[in-house]
Amino acid sequence: MKRWIVALALVAWTPCVQAADPPKTTTSTPAKPAAESAKPATAKPAPAVVDSLGMLEKAVAKDSTKFDNLYKLGVMYLDRDRVSEASRVFHKAHQLKPKDARVMTNLGAAYDAAGDGATAQKWYAQALAAAPSDSVALCRMAASIHGQQKYDEAMKMLRDMLAQNRGAHCAYFTLGVAFADAGIYRDAIRMWKKVVELAPNSPEASSAKESIEVLEPFVQN
Secondary structure (H helix, E strand, C coil), X not given: CHHHHHHHHHHHHCCCCCCCCCCCCCCCCCCCCHHHHCCCCCCCCCCCCCCHHHHHHHHHHHCCCCHHHHHHHHHHHHHCCCHHHHHHHHHHHHHHCCCCHHHHHHXXXXXXXXXXXXXXXXXXXXXXHHCCCCHHHHHHHHHHHHHCCCHHHHHHHHHHHHHHCCCCHXXXXXXXXXXXXXXXXXXXXXXXXXXXXXXXXXXXXXXXXXXXXXXXXXXXX
């Protein structure tokens, strides 16, 4: 059970770029008279589905010098577990903005996803050199170190982080994963509830809620 719970929790670890338009509100239409409603209706064409990934791929193929497009495309590839493509795109973005901490953090995430924790941690270190207080880079570094079974080092990093910033929800999330991996389920639930409290609309909170629902029945029995 333990490893499955940890895998569930780690679903939230790819940062998302929101590009969709907000949903439009709809209003109810008064009923038509019977005679009018009896007329044959003209079928309306279904709205076209916007392929945002395809559009970005075409835009980058046409002009690979636009940083924002490269960054968004890399994030989309990571979201879809297309790790090698994400890494390639983020490397191009890094060439355009070598000091951008977000790009270096996501390069680390891509290497972690590919199973190369050592290279991932080099990129996190570069991100932290550019932005020492970047909570995402810190949390990913701790998660990567924990993944190498360097548990004490990872836990110290997370606790030091929380000592500096009590609102760093990703640190609580990662601590929850570490506690669940160690079988300390009550503390894992406590950490994940803190995530939901601090950042209820975050991807980490969504994953934390799912993990809490899985764990709580076992803790209560």
